[in-house]
Amino acid sequence: MPEQAMAEMTYKDRLKVDLFPTIWCPGCGIGTIMMQLAMTLDELGLDERNTIIVTGIGCTGRMGGYLKHEAVYTLHGRTLPVAEAIKTVRPEMNVIVVAGDGDTASIGGNHLVHSIRRNAPVTVLCNNNEIYGLTGGQTGPTTPTGTKTLSSPAGNPNTPINLQAIVRSSPHALYAKTTVYHQIHMRNAIREAIEWPGFSFVDITSQCIENNGRRIGFDSANDMLTFFRKTYKRAPKDADHLAPFEIGIVYPADHPSRNGHVSAPAATAAPDTQVEPAGSIPSRTDPEPKAAPPTDDEKARRRAESVARAALMAKLPADMKLRVARREISLEDAMREAGVDPE
Amino acid sequence: MTRRLTQGNEAVFRGAIAAGANYYAGYPISPSTEILNIASGWAAEHPELRFLQAEDEIASANAVIGASLAGAKAFTATSGPGFTLMQEAIGYAQKVGVPSVFVDVQRVGPSTGMATMPAQGDIGQVKWGSAGDYTPIAFYPNSVEEAFRLTIDAFNAAEESRSPVILLSDTFIAHLNEVVDLDELVASIEVVPRAIPALGDFTDAPRFFAGVLMYEHGPMAGEPATADADEYLRQFYAAKHRHLEVAARYARYEHGWNVEADVLLICFGIVSRVAAPLRDEFALFRPIRIHPVLGDELREVCARYREVVVVEANDGQYADMVELAIHRQVKRVPLLGGRISLEAVREGVDRVLGGGPSEPPIPETPHERGPRATLGVG
Numbered sequence: 001m002p003e004q005a006m007a008e009m010t011y012k013d014r015l016k017v018d019l020f021p022t023i024w025c026p027g028c029g030i031g032t033i034m035m036q037l038a039m040t041l042d043e044l045g046l047d048e049r050n051t052i053i054v055t056g057i058g059c060t061g062r063m064g065g066y067l068k069h070e071a072v073y074t075l076h077g078r079t080l081p082v083a084e085a086i087k088t089v090r091p092e093m094n095v096i097v098v099a100g101d102g103d104t105a106s107i108g109g110n111h112l113v114h115s116i117r118r119n120a121p122v123t124v125l126c127n128n129n130e131i132y133g134l135t136g137g138q139t140g141p142t143t144p145t146g147t148k149t150l151s152s153p154a155g156n157p158n159t160p161i162n163l164q165a166i167v168r169s170s171p172h173a174l175y176a177k178t179t180v181y182h183q184i185h186m187r188n189a190i191r192e193a194i195e196w197p198g199f200s201f202v203d204i205t206s207q208c209i210e211n212n213g214r215r216i217g218f219d220s221a222n223d224m225l226t227f228f229r230k231t232y233k234r235a236p237k238d239a240d241h242l243a244p245f246e247i248g249i250v251y252p253a254d255h256p257s258r259n260g261h262v263s264a265p266a267a268t269a270a271p272d273t274q275v276e277p278a279g280s281i282p283s284r285t286d287p288e289p290k291a292a293p294p295t296d297d298e299k300a301r302r303r304a305e306s307v308a309r310a311a312l313m314a315k316l317p318a319d320m321k322l323r324v325a326r327r328e329i330s331l332e333d334a335m336r337e338a339g340v341d342p343e
Numbered sequence: 344m345t346r347r348l349t350q351g352n353e354a355v356f357r358g359a360i361a362a363g364a365n366y367y368a369g370y371p372i373s374p375s376t377e378i379l380n381i382a383s384g385w386a387a388e389h390p391e392l393r394f395l396q397a398e399d400e401i402a403s404a405n406a407v408i409g410a411s412l413a414g415a416k417a418f419t420a421t422s423g424p425g426f427t428l429m430q431e432a433i434g435y436a437q438k439v440g441v442p443s444v445f446v447d448v449q450r451v452g453p454s455t456g457m458a459t460m461p462a463q464g465d466i467g468q469v470k471w472g473s474a475g476d477y478t479p480i481a482f483y484p485n486s487v488e489e490a491f492r493l494t495i496d497a498f499n500a501a502e503e504s505r506s507p508v509i510l511l512s513d514t515f516i517a518h519l520n521e522v523v524d525l526d527e528l529v530a531s532i533e534v535v536p537r538a539i540p541a542l543g544d545f546t547d548a549p550r551f552f553a554g555v556l557m558y559e560h561g562p563m564a565g566e567p568a569t570a571d572a573d574e575y576l577r578q579f580y581a582a583k584h585r586h587l588e589v590a591a592r593y594a595r596y597e598h599g600w601n602v603e604a605d606v607l608l609i610c611f612g613i614v615s616r617v618a619a620p621l622r623d624e625f626a627l628f629r630p631i632r633i634h635p636v637l638g639d640e641l642r643e644v645c646a647r648y649r650e651v652v653v654v655e656a657n658d659g660q661y662a663d664m665v666e667l668a669i670h671r672q673v674k675r676v677p678l679l680g681g682r683i684s685l686e687a688v689r690e691g692v693d694r695v696l697g698g699g700p701s702e703p704p705i706p707e708t709p710h711e712r713g714p715r716a717t718l719g720v721g
């Protein structure tokens with residue numbers, strides 16, 4: 001088998017495939033997000049010993065039950081306080097939140113604003129299907145103006161919430177917009193978000209075919225994907241803001257150097273996301289698509305490295321661990337400063 | 344030996360530290376705020392205590408849950424209104440089995456009520472505040488030293504029962520200053536270690552901590568059990584029996600004063616201190632473990648007295664529970680609006696023993712302006 005094809009397969013180790021098929025409707029976008037997350041985790045060498053999943057309530061929240069990771073299926077809207085506390089207690093862990101638009105921006109909106117303010121070093125993947133899927137299709141905070149839903153039969157009279165503006169109210173937070181159609185872009189965005197040392201947010205437009213799509217005139221999930229393909233365009237390079245229907249990754253102006261938990265090897269890192277000089281640099285949008293995916297050997301190496309790194313971090317005092325997680329100090333310097341013997 | 348004037352709230356905090364607490368999240372609210380302030384100061388000097396001033400009590404409670412699952416001994420402190428916001432999270436912690444400690448320093452409610460005045464109005468909220476059925480364990484001290492000891496008990500019982508344990512307090516106990524030697528007490532305490540492996544440290548397979556009912560064992564493990572009453576029964580009773588078994592180890596109460604008297608006063612927290620000058624006339628039963636209600640103990644003790652009078656700073660919340668437990672009517676003295684004084688106790692007890700109603704005489708609205716209340720700290 002060619003190396004590339006073999007490498008693609010190992011992401012299934014991140015999934016509880018024995019529980020498949022999932023409970024999601026055929027054609028639902030959540031499965032695609034889960035697959036891209038699994039592939040990214042696999043690519044980065046992250047596993048069930050160093051990566052915790054926190055999900056909210058809603059169709060999206062069910063993802064925690066299908067990933068082969070320790071997962072906390074929280075109350076509706078409460079992913080962020082839970083995730084932030086996990087990261088605070090165990091900074092050596094990667095903490096990834098997966099939640100719906102309603103969960104993240106409506107009932108959980110206050111936590112979103114404040115986790116961003118505190119630059120909580122967690123990653124949020126928001127399955128933005130523009131609807132309350134699980135409860136049958138009511139208007140959500142990101143439902144477009146005019147969309148007819150069960151709870152707005154005459155069309156949603158309100159302007160959807162501006163997630164980009166909220167996330168980017170912090171000069172430290174990373175915001176990415178992508179769609180379920182743009183899978184490679186989505187994977188890049190998820191990877192950049194996981195590797196980001198502070199708060200990161202991936203806003204993923206996706207389809208709820210059963211409780212939204214069909215009601216607003218789409219015949220199939222494929223129709224919705226075609227719509228995403230036609231309407232969403234890559235933002236121009238170096239744009240520091242995404243216009244409506246643009247996809248991209250917007251890095252904060254104070255983009256720090258990349259001495260992170262899993263340092264992306266030069267071969268796969270995009271040219272414009274490499275080590276940056278300290279100080280103020282302009283915001284930019286996403287990198288070019290990656291080179292060939294890593295081989296299994298390379299993934300195994302990364303996995304060993306991330307496990308070793310987490311083990312070393314665990315030896316540090318609590319406050320230092322958090323500084324390392326935030327990349328305010330390198331792991332090596334922290335070990336030296338704390339007088340911890342790496343052996 | 345360091346005998347030192349110590350405040351009730353401070354004793355709670357020191358008890359938490361002695362019990363191994365290393366995570367605190369909170370939001371300011373009188374009369375619990377000192378715990379937050381002390382925690383932040385302590386965390387600045389002892390980085391092993393992680394501290395979060397959360398955006399609200401919903402966040403505090405959920406952060407405590409996250410911290411506990413991540414391996415910390417975690418706690419928060421609040422008062423009635425904040426405790427109300429925490430109820431959904433407390434239900435989650437009950438369902439999932441999250442060892443944690445919630446301190447509720449009671450003030451006069453409902454709502455924002457009388458922020459700086461003492462009350463005991465959350466006895467029912469502790470038991471029934473969240474949706475569904477669960478078996479909470481709650482303690483209520485009446486002194487600074489006991490606040491310290493019971494906080495440690497609360498942390499220990501939380502680990503043993505794998506549940507959120509409630510420590511009740513009130514404005515008076517919180518702000519009471521008494522001379523104690525906490526260092527000496529620390530030497531004699533036992534600390535129960537963490538009950539569940541931290542996130543990432545699982546032993547068999549990765550776990551899924553869910554508020555929805557999931558099959559935990561057997562061929563369906565990992566699937567939702569959201570329509571299976573059998574699985575509900577298995578999980579509900581396993582938790583209930585575990586909590587009752589742990590609670591039995593902490594069946595704390597005080598039966599004292601003049602035990603030969605023929606009238607028994609039941610009171611707890613600050614009311615038991617305020618009523619103490621009546622010690623020659625009455626016997627006292629003071630429940631320290633407020634929940635689960637001390638059924639056997641109450642039945643046994645109450646049977647020895649002609650009259651049982653429950654004196655509490657709410658409108659009969661504990662009295663209802665006592666009646667259910669002992670199958671007998673009790674007399675009730677509600678101390679409302681923050682009026683917890685010896686005179687109010689004396690007047691109320693005399694009134695109900697004389698055959699009068701439990702409701703106190705209601706004063707008329709005054710015709711002239713009186714002194715204005717200070718703003719206080721809400």
Ligand SMILES: Cc1ncc(C[n+]2csc(CCOP(=O)(O)OP(=O)(O)O)c2C)c(N)n1
Pocket residue numbers: 057058059060061076099100101102103104127129131132133134135140208
């Ligand atoms: C406190 C609370 N309120 C309401 C609900 C009911 N509820 C469950 S999911 C949901 C909305 C889900 O929408 P979203 O977060 O967008 O997730 P999706 O189903 O679309 O993935 C609601 C309102 C709940 N579970 N808990």
Ligand code: SF4
Pocket residue numbers: 023024025027028029030059060129133134207208209210211212
């Ligand atoms: S209701 Fe919508 S969001 Fe939920 S599983 Fe079905 S398609 Fe997906």
Ligand SMILES: [Mg+2]
Pocket residue numbers: 058100101102127128129130131132133140
């Ligand atoms: Mg949704």
